[in-house]
Amino acid sequence: xxxxxxxxxxxxxxxxxxxxxxxxxxxxxxxxxxxxxxxxxxxxxxxxxxxxxxxxxxxxxxxxxxxxxxxxxxxxxxxxxxxxxxxxxxxxxxxxxxxxxxxxxxxxxxxxxxxxxxxxxxxxxxxxxxxxxxxxxxxxxxxxx
Amino acid sequence: xxxxxxxxxxxxxxxxxxxxxxxxxxxxxxxxxxxxxxxxxxxxxxxxxxxxxxxxxxxxxxxxxxxxxxxxxxxxxxxxxxxxxxxxxxxxxxxxxxxxxxxxxxxxxxxxxxxxxxxxxxxxxxxxxxxxxxxxxxxxxxxxx
DNA sequence: CTGTGTGCAAATGGTTTGCAAAAAC
DNA sequence: GTTTTTGCAAACCATTTGCACACAG
Numbered sequence: 498x499x500x501x502x503x504x505x506x507x508x509x510x511x512x513x514x515x516x517x518x519x520x521x522x523x524x525x526x527x528x529x530x531x532x533x534x535x536x537x538x539x540x541x542x543x544x545x546x547x548x549x550x551x552x553x554x555x556x557x558x559x560x561x562x563x564x565x566x567x568x569x570x571x572x573x574x575x576x577x578x579x580x581x582x583x584x585x586x587x588x589x590x591x592x593x594x595x596x597x598x599x600x601x602x603x604x605x606x607x608x609x610x611x612x613x614x615x616x617x618x619x620x621x622x623x624x625x626x627x628x629x630x631x632x633x634x635x636x637x638x639x640x641x642x
Numbered sequence: 643x644x645x646x647x648x649x650x651x652x653x654x655x656x657x658x659x660x661x662x663x664x665x666x667x668x669x670x671x672x673x674x675x676x677x678x679x680x681x682x683x684x685x686x687x688x689x690x691x692x693x694x695x696x697x698x699x700x701x702x703x704x705x706x707x708x709x710x711x712x713x714x715x716x717x718x719x720x721x722x723x724x725x726x727x728x729x730x731x732x733x734x735x736x737x738x739x740x741x742x743x744x745x746x747x748x749x750x751x752x753x754x755x756x757x758x759x760x761x762x763x764x765x766x767x768x769x770x771x772x773x774x775x776x777x778x779x780x781x782x783x784x785x786x787x
Numbered sequence: 788c789t790g791t792g793t794g795c796a797a798a799t800g801g802t803t804t805g806c807a808a809a810a811a812c
Numbered sequence: 813g814t815t816t817t818t819g820c821a822a823a824c825c826a827t828t829t830g831c832a833c834a835c836a837g
Contacts, residue, residue, distance in 0.1 A: 518836080520792065539826085554794040559827065575720065580826060595769045604767060611759045615778060618753050623783030624740045631776040633760060638768030663811070665817065684802085699819040704802065725801060793834075804823070811816075 504531045504570055504587050511568035522553050526561045527570070536574060536582040536603060575632070576603055593630065597637035604637065649676045649715055649732050656713035667698050671706045672715070681719060681727040681748060720777070721748055738775065742782035749782065 501509075508527055512519050529545050530537070543558045562583055565571035572586040576596055592607040611631070619626045646654075653672055657664050674690050675682070688703045707728055710716035717731045721741055737752040756776070764771045 516791090518791070520835095522793075552794085556795080556828085557793060560793090595764060595767065595771075597769075598772065604769065606763055606767065608759055608763050611756055611763070614753055614756045614759070615776070618751055618756070619740060619778055619780065622740065622749060622751065623786065624742075624749065624778065624780055625786050626740075626778055626780040627743065628780070629776070629778040631760070631774065633764055633769065633771055633774040635764065635769055635771040635773070641768065641770050661816090663816070665811080667818075697819085701803085701820080702818060705818090789837090791834105791836080793832105795831095795833105797828105797830080799828070800826100802824080805821095807818105807820100809816105809818070812814090 502531060507570055507587060508565070508568055511564070517564070522550070522557050523561050523564070525550055525553065526558060527565065530562075530565065530571065530583070531585065531587075534585070536576060536584050538580045538582050540580070542583075574630070576601070577632075577634070593632065595633040595635065595637070597640055598634055599636055599640040602637055647676060652715055652732060653710070653713055656709070662709070667695070667702050668706050668709070670695055670698065671703060672710065675707075675710065675716065675728070676730065676732075679730070681721060681729050683725045683727050685725070687728075719775070721746070722777075722779070738777065740778040740780065740782070742785055743779055744781055744785040747782055 505524070505527060508523075509519055512523075525546055526542060529542060529549075533545070539555070539558050539562060542562070543553070543555055546553050546558065562571060565583070566573055570585070570587045571583045574582050574584055574594065576582050576594070577598075578601060590607055591612070592605045593611075595604040595606060597603070615629055616626060650669070650672060653668075654664055657668075670691055671687060674687060674694075678690070684700070684703050684707060687707070688698070688700055691698050691703065707716060710728070711718055715730070715732045716728045719727050719729055719739065721727050721739070722743075723746060735752055736757070737750045738756075740749040740751060742748070760774055761771060
């Protein structure tokens with residue numbers, strides 16, 4: 498029998514709640530998404546999924562990624578390279594990014610203190626936070642040398 | 643005689659250094675940009691400038707805004723509404739934005755402590771910061787009610 | 788059947804670019 | 813004259829949408 502990953506379970510619950518179905522294409526896209534780390538664009542995912550099933554179209558990847566974001570499994574990130582990228586969100590600590598403007602690499606970091614200060618600053622202004630993003634641009638260690 | 647604003651002086655210096663000229667169109671765009679506060683899109687600026695001189699083209703606004711960013715007078719910001727917006731940078735304290743996902747308004751805020759922690763976190767990872775952006779998404783006070 | 792899912796191609800929309808004419812020096 | 817600037821239209825490119833067909837319940 499097939500093992501169901503916790504991510505798949507979350508997705509199935511989400512789809513059920515929305516009265517949508519877990520189709521083979523959607524399943525394939527989710528599997529590839531959770532199976533690979535990193536910051537992947539729709540095009541990245543499209544190409545990998547295509548290797549396994551060439552019938553999957555570009556549009557379906559776009560639409561499925563939207564569902565994944567909506568279900569809380571993925572997060573859109575902006576790495577300033579002209580396209581939306583996605584990263585895992587399930588069971589993953591929130592974090593931010595440092596983006597190297599030379600080599601394009603990105604470092605993930607997390608600072609609880611910064612997070613707390615953001616929440617405090619928001620509360621003080623009567624702002625109800627649903628999400629936040631912090632990007633630090635510059636040169637990574639190896640590009641500094 | 644005409645008064646030259648400090649922003650204009652900065653722009654003139656920048657253009658001179660780049661061996662470019664301060665043309666009437668560029669001057670007009672800068673004047674409108676520094677004369678109005680807020681987060682303005684190319685389209686906003688285009689329309690206002692057009693009222694004064696209909697010969698100014700869309701392209702020129704785009705190109706001039708790039709020059710303004712390059713000269714340090716303007717900063718691109720992403721308010722998640724599908725287009726790049728610009729805000730003043732000259733003589734202005736760095737700040738971040740809280741963006742209301744309902745009414746689209748944005749609140750500027752600044753927290754020295756957060757800034758310092760960002761720098762500390764970067765230094766620790768050997769990352770040389772050139773810029774950073776923090777956006778907090780949610781609901782503003784009036785949209786919460 | 789009825790409704791959802793899908794691929795394709797076309798549309799969209801902000802931004803950029805090619806190019807010839809206009810302006811600046 | 814030589815170089816830069818400009819406006820227009822066309823190109824670009826990631827993303828979205830219209831639509832007819834495929835497929836599942």
